[in-house]
Amino acid sequence: MKTVKIAILGLGTVGxxxxxxxxxxxxxxxxxxxxxxxxxxxxxxxxxxxxxLGIDPYIAVTDPDMIFKDPSIDIVVEALGGIEPSxxxxxxxxxxxxxxxxxxKAAVAASFARLKEAEAKGGGRLRFEACVGGGIxxxxxIQEALAGNEFTEVMGIVNGTTNYIxxxxxxxxxxxxxxxxxxQAKGFAEQDPTADVEGIxxxxxxxxxxxxxxxxxxxxxxxxxxxISGITMADIEDARSKGCKIKLIAGAKRVKADDGTETVxxxxxxxxxxxxxxxxxxxxxxxAIYVTGNAVNELMFYGKGAGALPTGSAMVGDIIAxxxxx
Amino acid sequence: MKTVKIAILGLGTVGxxxxxxxxxxxxxxxxxxxxxxxxxxxxxxxxxxxxxLGIDPYIAVTDPDMIFKDPSIDIVVEALGGIEPSxxxxxxxxxxxxxxxxxxKAAVAASFARLKEAEAKGGGRLRFEACVGGGIxxxxxIQEALAGNEFTEVMGIVNGTTNYIxxxxxxxxxxxxxxxxxxQAKGFAEQDPTADVEGIxxxxxxxxxxxxxxxxxxxxxxxxxxxISGITMADIEDARSKGCKIKLIAGAKRVKADDGTETVxxxxxxxxxxxxxxxxxxxxxxxAIYVTGNAVNELMFYGKGAGALPTGSAMVGDIIAxxxxx
Numbered sequence: 249m250k251t252v253k254i255a256i257l258g259l260g261t262v263g264x265x266x267x268x269x270x271x272x273x274x275x276x277x278x279x280x281x282x283x284x285x286x287x288x289x290x291x292x293x294x295x296x297x298x299x300x301l302g303i304d305p306y307i308a309v310t311d312p313d314m315i316f317k318d319p320s321i322d323i324v325v326e327a328l329g330g331i332e333p334s335x336x337x338x339x340x341x342x343x344x345x346x347x348x349x350x351x352x353k354a355a356v357a358a359s360f361a362r363l364k365e366a367e368a369k370g371g372g373r374l375r376f377e378a379c380v381g382g383g384i385x386x387x388x389x390i391q392e393a394l395a396g397n398e399f400t401e402v403m404g405i406v407n408g409t410t411n412y413i414x415x416x417x418x419x420x421x422x423x424x425x426x427x428x429x430x431x432q433a434k435g436f437a438e439q440d441p442t443a444d445v446e447g448i449x450x451x452x453x454x455x456x457x458x459x460x461x462x463x464x465x466x467x468x469x470x471x472x473x474x475x476i477s478g479i480t481m482a483d484i485e486d487a488r489s490k491g492c493k494i495k496l497i498a499g500a501k502r503v504k505a506d507d508g509t510e511t512v513x514x515x516x517x518x519x520x521x522x523x524x525x526x527x528x529x530x531x532x533x534x535x536a537i538y539v540t541g542n543a544v545n546e547l548m549f550y551g552k553g554a555g556a557l558p559t560g561s562a563m564v565g566d567i568i569a570x571x572x573x574x
Numbered sequence: 575m576k577t578v579k580i581a582i583l584g585l586g587t588v589g590x591x592x593x594x595x596x597x598x599x600x601x602x603x604x605x606x607x608x609x610x611x612x613x614x615x616x617x618x619x620x621x622x623x624x625x626x627l628g629i630d631p632y633i634a635v636t637d638p639d640m641i642f643k644d645p646s647i648d649i650v651v652e653a654l655g656g657i658e659p660s661x662x663x664x665x666x667x668x669x670x671x672x673x674x675x676x677x678x679k680a681a682v683a684a685s686f687a688r689l690k691e692a693e694a695k696g697g698g699r700l701r702f703e704a705c706v707g708g709g710i711x712x713x714x715x716i717q718e719a720l721a722g723n724e725f726t727e728v729m730g731i732v733n734g735t736t737n738y739i740x741x742x743x744x745x746x747x748x749x750x751x752x753x754x755x756x757x758q759a760k761g762f763a764e765q766d767p768t769a770d771v772e773g774i775x776x777x778x779x780x781x782x783x784x785x786x787x788x789x790x791x792x793x794x795x796x797x798x799x800x801x802i803s804g805i806t807m808a809d810i811e812d813a814r815s816k817g818c819k820i821k822l823i824a825g826a827k828r829v830k831a832d833d834g835t836e837t838v839x840x841x842x843x844x845x846x847x848x849x850x851x852x853x854x855x856x857x858x859x860x861x862a863i864y865v866t867g868n869a870v871n872e873l874m875f876y877g878k879g880a881g882a883l884p885t886g887s888a889m890v891g892d893i894i895a896x897x898x899x900x
Contacts, residue, residue: 543890
């Protein structure tokens, strides 16, 4: 049986979830792929976390270069979060010819060109399915199974926190501040919710979707954003009276100008979605990506946009895809 | 640029749609893949159809062995329909080491073992994304991006004709016979609708889904089936009073017996789906595949289950996937 050696940078929610799946479904994955995946290094200081996951602290390192410079390591799982040093770490791994798998949408969106360059130069391979929609395998589908399509539009409910808040406001008639406090108490929203409620997280994901669908890179900071913190119960009621729900949509579409030239319009903003549209049925913390292609027509991918195991599922899918090419 | 040579058996709806996409999106596909896909042979007698599609009748053959025995042909698109001679044709192509792409659920479901054997023996590669859910890339996702999951349940609305009929009965209050006649007049249902309304088509698709999700092959004839021809308006109203819609569900799930042994339960039958379930929002001719995995949790794939271009989208995705490995 082929052995593929893995290093994980950061054993937080997603790093830990990825390891848990590789362990929990080890036999099944070996049977399906013929590959024995072995965790050989972790970049992690938290001994208690390693113990909790059943990882031998002996494999922990504090110097990431011990991972990038180790030719026996095939795949690096970058699960630290934040733009830096994650981008630099991924770049180093790719330049060393390693596979890199990440859920880090902020780093991928901000550093896309740099990472693609490192991929081309070093021969490593970057996969980032988990960056958009957690466990939903939309990015792989857009790049592979749907590769015969010219995409005309992509719309995503790609932030679970805001979708949870808007769902509670709509279904239970509770004002924004109350729902946010409740979500924070339940751990569904961060203590500083800015990145979620102001659409910053969604803009990172839209930047990635646009790159894949339209081959057009826009830095997340350059995507016009309106968050949900200004949404009132009057807005929710007004939408309802028009047969719509308000959803935070990260959307982009091709538009043809009068002179025939094509551009892509894009934004993150609260949007009226008719009750009859499939996106209106995406509630609570669920995510969905809705794409339109000139061959396939309309498609929707729906599922859990966050969480250790759902996001880990996307990570493991990427790990397997890279391992098959080794 | 790499050239990949294709032969299409049958220029009906899907065979023609596949060719149309390869032509319509040629430039884009070349840019994305670096591959020039060339149609070099068709098995087709209908000259008018070739003319309609802009295919030079010079490349048509009447003897399929001229395709299987031609070493220059890389990929065979089987789009004839029916179990035979399609299964034998696919077998021959696989034994000759060619890639085979098909939307033929009846042939794949009935001849699965034989086709896998030919694949292993001849070195060809079979892909059949278009067999379930038309353009929806669920089969590829189940086998690739979700390969880290143990699947616990799969439920599909995989027949557009029956979903259209049930939707009209539910939304417009029209009885089965009237809706069927209307669907036949509009071309949404066959003149002999048996394969659709009695769940035979859905059973073919469930056989394929079970093989992929549970590594368990059940011949379509051995799947218990109840069709929709016995559904009355009283049934629809009764479901509504319980907060449900009736959907024809092709479903299978793992169940644990009291003694700890695991089995898979499976059937095609009209099923009550609560309004709040995402499958309840799948209306008219749309299809959806709803899978549950032990890592990813619940996922739904939604889209057009039929039609020349949507189904052709899945075919072209498979053609590209095989071509990349050549």
